[in-house]
Amino acid sequence: MTKFLSKWFRKFHRWIAVPTALAIPIAFVLKMLGDENLQQAWARLEKIPSILMLIMAITGAYLFLLPYIVKGQRKKRVGAPAEADRQPIKD
Numbered sequence: 255m256t257k258f259l260s261k262w263f264r265k266f267h268r269w270i271a272v273p274t275a276l277a278i279p280i281a282f283v284l285k286m287l288g289d290e291n292l293q294q295a296w297a298r299l300e301k302i303p304s305i306l307m308l309i310m311a312i313t314g315a316y317l318f319l320l321p322y323i324v325k326g327q328r329k330k331r332v333g334a335p336a337e338a339d340r341q342p343i344k345d
């Protein structure tokens with residue numbers, strides 16, 4: 255399960271990074287321009303950068319915690335023989 259989640263969260267984080275990296279500077283430039291019409295047109299799309307950042311923060315937090323989650327799972331398996339120990343002994 256962790257393997258599946260880490261694969262998809264990493265993929266998601268990577269691909270959502272593209273629109274996020276575009277949307278944030280665009281939003282900043284539009285605000286700086288101060289044009290009335292542009293401001294009104296942007297008002298309807300204003301939430302998009304925030305939603306993208308929220309997705310990045312959630313998936314990023316999971317990626318950040320991943321090494322600790324894996325460490326915890328390994329510790330739980332202490333007592334079970336390690337992968338190397340399960341190999342057949344060759345003479």
Ligand code: HEM
Pocket residue numbers: 264267268270271272274275307310311312313314315317318319
């Ligand atoms: C908002 C909070 C964010 C957090 C907590 C976060 C956290 C992380 C973490 C922990 C990783 C994995 C690093 C590793 O492999 O050790 C990562 C990878 C990455 N992050 Fe973020 N990130 C955030 C936002 C962003 C944003 C805003 C962008 C770009 C717009 C971004 C782009 C990327 C990319 C491209 C990777 C590499 C993904 C891959 O493995 O292919 N992240 N991030």
